[in-house]
Amino acid sequence: MEITPLTISFAIFAIFALGGGLGVVVSRNLLHAALYLILALFGIAGLFITLEAPFLAVVQILVYVGAISILITITIMVTRRVMGVTESVNRQWPIAALGALLLFGILGFTIVSLFGGQTVAQDVPPDMIERLGQAFASPYGYLLPFEVASILLLAAMIGAIVVARE
Amino acid sequence: MIPLEWYLIIAALLFCMGMYGILARRNAVAILMSIELVLNAVNINLVAFWRYGTTELVNGQMFAIIVFAVAAAEAAVGLGLIISIYRNRQTVIAEDINLLKW
Amino acid sequence: MADIFTTIGEWTRRLLENLGASDLVIDLVFGVLGSLTIIFFLLTLALFIIWIERKLVGRIQNRIGPNRVGPWGLFQNVADVVKLLTKEIIIPTGADLIPFMLAPVISVASVFLIWGAIPFARSAVGTTVAIGALYIIAVSSLGILAVLMAGWSSNNKYALLGAFRAVAMLVSYEVPIILTLLVPVMLSGTLNVNAIVEQQSVWYFFMAPLAGIIFYIGSHAEAARAPFDMLEAESEIVAGYQTEYGGMAFAMFYLAEFLHAFTISALAAIFFFGGWRGPFALQVPTLGIVYFFIKTFAIYLFNVWVRGTLPRLRIDQVMSFCWKFLVPLTLVLLVGMILVDKIAQTFIPGYAVAGGFVDLLLRTAALLIVNVVVGLLALGMVVRQGRRERERLAAAEVAPIERPAASVAK
DSSP states (O other), rough: EEEEEHHHHHHHHHHHHHHHHHHHHSSHHHHHHHHHHHHHHHHHHHHHHHHHHHHHHHHHIIIIIIHHHHHHHHHHHHHSSSSSSOOSTTTHHHHHHHHHHHHHHHHHHHHHHHHTTTOOOOOOOHHHHHHHHHHHHOOOTHHHHHHHHHHHHHHHHHHHHTTTTT | OOOHHHHHHHHHHHHHHHEEEEEEEOOHHHHHHHHHHHHHHHHHHHHHHHHHHHHTHHHHHHHHHHHHHHHHHHHHHHHHHHHHHHHHSSSSBBBGGGTOOO | TTTTTHHHHHHHHHHHHHTTTOHHHHHHHHHHHHHHHHHHHHHHHHHHHHHHHHHHHHHTSOOOOOOOOOOTTHHHHHHHHHHHHSSOOOOOTTTOOHHHHHHHHHHHHHHHHTTTTTTEEEEEEEEEOTTTHHOOOOOHHHHHHHHHHHHHHHTTTTHHHHHHHHHHHHHOOOOHHHHHHHHHHHTTEEEEEEEEHOSSOOOOHHHHHHHHHHHHHHHHHHHTTTTTTTTTTTHHHHHHHGGGGOOHHHHHHHHHHHHHHHHHHHHHHHHSSSSOOTTTTTTTHHHHHHHHHHHHHHHHHHHHHHHSSOOOOOOHHHHIIIIIHHHHHHHHHHHHHHHHHHHHHSTTTTTSSSSSSSTTHHHHHHHHHHHHHHHHHHHHHHHHHHHHHHHHHOOOHHHHHHHHHHHHHO
């Protein structure tokens, strides 16, 4: 494992992602959990950059960090209870932790045994973004999922406005 | 080059952390944040497999983009629901929202 | 001398290679040197810009502006910086320390990061990512995060309220900005910022003036400049999300705000006014940076004029202007332009989408007509709505005033 800038940045972004994820599920203060979530999302955007998908990285920052995190933070601030600090985990947390560890064990074992040692990656074509755009617009490509996603977003917008109205 | 399994292990770790968060946290907003973690883990998985397998096709990135859209929609509706519940029941602790329990 | 940037770059690279540095170290040194150059240049420019703004706004308001410290008040900003440096950063009790300290840093960072993708000349860009335009928007959305963090970590309900209103406005105006930024992207067929500038043989402002105007208005709202500066209006909510900040932390917010105003002028210059393009800019890249700064400063002076002249809008006026006027207008404009462009491409021979000045004239004419038609329609609807409002108000006012006026007129 040679030390290249790619490896160093991968390590940094992986630490952000995993550290942030741990902070979200463990943190007692809810606002700190939101901050850790933002850290995790930044780390994942960095991982996208190391995977040579820059379009996904900026969309991640634009959508997740720039919009969803702000939604979550505002919701936390609006629904804060003024009374004392309550427990952050419920009664079944040992079983949940056990289940999560077990799941990670199974997944990890499967991953290492199936995909171990695969280091060779193909070259990314230089016109990836044009291909994405054409795939979005061509009927033999992803036009139908694109339109369905638009209708889904419209329904979600209307639903959120109706549900959260006074 | 970074081995594929490192990306997959990171994705699996995030997925399991998110699952622990969904099952163990009391606050509904914290549960929603853990759901976002799970969705992001899936995204890393998709893009990692795209990069180490089929970079000629757009399927990997396309799936990830649709997951972005769905996650945004779900977060918006979920947070709207949480705010509405807070207005009616003055609580967002998941255990206390138990009117439909027998 | 014609291409000063490439010359300096090559000279530095040869120097480093002679010193025996590997490729990796050379790239690292170039990256660090480039970033430091841009940062220091912007910081020095900020002093000058703030001076221009204060003098001009003073003159618009029929007063002189700073004129004590140095000739024509040029060193006023230096004095301000020294004052802010020596003031204490008061941390309120109960404030969350890490977000409180991080918020000004993220605010400044989000502005400086934009300059990494802006092309100063043909061969002087920080980085030519293939997704430049989207990167710029994503990075400016980081500033919204800083506002939110500042508001909540101050442990002050007025700061929190101010932050909520600020975030509502900033997030809403991202929609018209992204939609109008789609226009240069669509016209040039690429997200790469340097390629967008290179394709502007005809400035995109002449092809799509309405899109340029909407982008300009939207970016004013993004930078929280007048007439959208109710975030920090002192008569409104103390200082909004910046209430609890003093000393260097406040200086960073102040710096970020003025630099953001300059940055949006630079963005408007790049996307709609041809960036570094001008006479002989393609052959002599050094001239590019001169044209770029002339355009940016011209637009910035217009910014200052707008700020000094227009009154402040209320938050509900701001929101309804965005969602009820700008977003539908932008969508209609976008769809109209795309339709006309594609139909003309299929049916009109000799309709070029790329090329020199003369080739693009047909396209310019077609898209200009679309813009003017949509703009006149929108203006007509607004005028008619205004007339109806006035008539409704006049009809509602006649009844109550009638009785006393009738008795007086007798």
